[in-house]
Amino acid sequence: MYEWKLWEVFVRSQNGMAHRHIGSVQASDAQMALQHARDVYTRRGEFVSLWLVASENLISSGDVDRAAWFETSHDKTFRQATFYPVPEGVQHL
Structure with a gap:
């Protein structure tokens, strides 16, 4: 008898998107x-790609100190998306 595992499902609605x-x-x-x-999530054909990852292989930051992990370094503005100009005509950035 097989042991059933939990799998996380990721979809992409069109090429070029995340x-x-x-x-x-x-x-x-x-x-x-x-x-x-495929049977559960793609019945209407609105996706172009499926990714599956066994839940046991996912790693989470969990209950870490949020300030240390997620606050932006204010002295490194080049790491922020707003630092760079967006070229005209670029979509889905």
């Missing part, structure tokens, strides 16, 4: 997880 998390499925292996995700 994948986003849409939900989870349970399956005994990667191929079954992919089929379950």
